[in-house]
Amino acid sequence: MTAAMTGHRTATVTGTGPGTGAGALLEVSELDAWYGRARILNQVDLAVARGEVVALLGRNGAGKSTTFRAIAGLVEQRSGRVSFAGTDVSRRASYEIARLGLGYVPEDRRIFTDLTVMENLEVGRQAPRNGAPSWTPERLFTLFPNLAEMRNRPGGRMSGGEQQMLTIARTLMGNPLLILLDEPSEGLAPRIVEMMANAILELKKEGLTVVLSEQNLHFAALVSDRAVIIETGAIRYRGTMAELAADEEVRRAYLTM
């Protein structure tokens, strides 16, 4: 497995540049977020270039999910700048952000349990988009073959791994330019984690930009070009995956339990 994956990886690495500047597809600066009067994010900066896979790492409760939710427009109280594909989306509603091609895949999957697999995909469907890979249910079934066998099964009667595939496929139906993948490997069996890693590398090959959050450093290292570490709501580290692998001090400070 690793050999095949490393092959993908070396073939598609786009360099180690942090992807800042005017060329960035997603640019987040000074992002703050609150729940009630509790401040969760503190001046988060993040820039992602087209075609990159970036891992947002950090422990439980560090602010990974809130960062994604705030970017996707799902946190009511937020401030700062979020620009996506040249548009300022910091004050936009979540459906507008999704329609610009920024896809969000929640950590807890949130499959529509009453709807069948096909119906779940239909909810996510948007028109094809310039510059983004274009998806149909059939194409998604080649990416996630398990789903092809259960087109008419209600989402509520699927295993956790199948739901994780469906939630990604559902977001891909919107033909996004970029997806925010919140902890894609969480709670999955090792075999499914491996499939998930392959799928993400496949998406990268298609030209999709991916930001994923992870606690599983091993998984993140398999699929990502760069790492960003968040701790108590603030960014503490940026570097390439290789740099992070070499820096035991950083890993011990922010990632090990």
Add this chain to the structure above:
Amino acid sequence: MGFLVAQFLSGLAHASSLFLVAAGLSIIFGVTRIVNFAHGSFYMLGAFVAYSLADRLSGALGFWGAVAGAAVFAGLLGVAVEVLLLRRLYRSPELFQLLATFGLVLVVQDLALAIWGPEDLLGPRAPGLEGIVRILGRPFPQYDLLLIALGPAVLGLLWLLFHRTRWGILVRAATEDREMTGALGVKQTRLFTSVLFLGTALAGLAGALQVPREAANLQMDINIVVEAFVVVVIGGMGSVAGAFLASLLIGQLQAFGILIFPQVTLVLVFLVMALVLVVRPYGLLGRPQAVPRAGHAPETPIAPASQGARIAWAAALAVLLALPLAVGDYALVVLTEVFVLALFASSLHFAMGPGGMVSFGHAAYFGLGAYGAGLLMKHLGAGMVPGLIAAPLAAGLGALVFGWFCVRLSGVYLAMLTLAFAQIVWSVAFQWYSVTGGDNGILGVWPAAWAAPKWAFYYLSLVLAGGGIYLLRRVIFSPFGYALRAGRDSPLRSDAIGIPVKRHQWAAFTLSGAAAGLAGGLYAYSKGSVFPNLISISTSVDALVMVLLGGVQTLTGPIVGAAVFHGLETEMVRHTDYWRLLLGVAIIAMVLVFPQGVVGALERLRPRRPGQAREEAVAR
């Protein structure tokens, strides 16, 4: 045999119109999470508009044109209501939405009264279906056969709409998880508006189709909406198929119940609902409601009165004690009523605020208290003092029994079950003529001689109501009160640290009922009479309005709410025939302007203690 078949068929016909209304209510609730009390108003308007249109259009097409026109009219009105009112309330607490739609009920009632007048209006028969058919020798209206076919037909069409169109799939997705649907790029406002159109058009259609069967009248709205609530709750909120099953059940229950227990048909319906909810807490085909995600910020916890507040209370009490020296009897009577209502509102607040149990039928306990005192006087000739002791006992006993069922549920289901129990108490008071006197009520419930002067009864009410409110307040800050609030905020954690949450809620519900009963007893003696309308839905809603006006998460709220509400009502009734219109507009305006209640809004203006926000951020 023929008779039973005819009865069965008329049950089916009734079930069909019930289903049309309930399906609309259920669809609207499913997507918007708003319990639309005004749903019956669209039904009533459908009937009135169809009547007027059928009058103007002629021929065979005229009648059906009028029916279609009425449905479209109701649907468009639903769109207007969504755009102008509901859209601003999606983030408000559930009860505010309920209250706003109740305001709408009042507005529509008075508008309908102004346009169509108070008389019942009998419309034309359906052309081509005026006659009867013989079924096993029994005459049966042709028109009812059409209705019987219509129910399953609409169910089928709705099924196709929800499973075979993109719109329907999006509606089902939004019913399950609104936020996720939005995050996938679906514009919700348009979805909500179209759902309102469909739901209210179905209600309008049902109302229009009723025109050949019964005269259009101004009581149609509340009657049908209560029945539709029962159907939706039994079927499971948000489930169309469940609504269909439940309307068949209720239709048959009424068709045959009237043969077996003609006196208690109403009780029967609500008893079945209570039974279903005990066995299946989310209805026949319902599922547990999703916990709202990332909703409003948590409320600031209530705190014991500060030094300043204590002084203000003492001053207010001193003014109230001195007042009989300065003002006349009329003012004393109004103030006495305010005291009684303040206790009533505080008792409801106790269940809703610290207890977290929204009672939509608190009038039951107010009424049990009043009837407890009244019946003791009527049948045993007891005086005021035993009456005032019996009042909280009777209501507390009722709350003990009903509460056992209610604390098993939560949220809207709990509210609907409390409503069901209130309707049971109401129908007993209304229909058990030999004991309660039915709608003639109980007269001559006067205070003892020593309490008869207005000023004496004023002091008595001040002491008892004030004492009751003080007691409830003390309980909130007792260990029991803290445990109760812990159970409200996090049932699982409270369970885990050993708090028997349900038992605490049950005790709180009983105490709240007893306090409402004391208020009811006082009210009976202040009026000298007891009538079934003390237990009606509008009494329950009055109490809710008072609490919500004041703000649920404040302790002063219910008292201020009672004073403002009673003051407004008294003034409006004096000056206009259209007081319901004004009250409705006032309720809607206040819900829009003060989503936290009056006292809550005042508290928000007060500057926060410095550093408070920081501490909370750290605690998080």
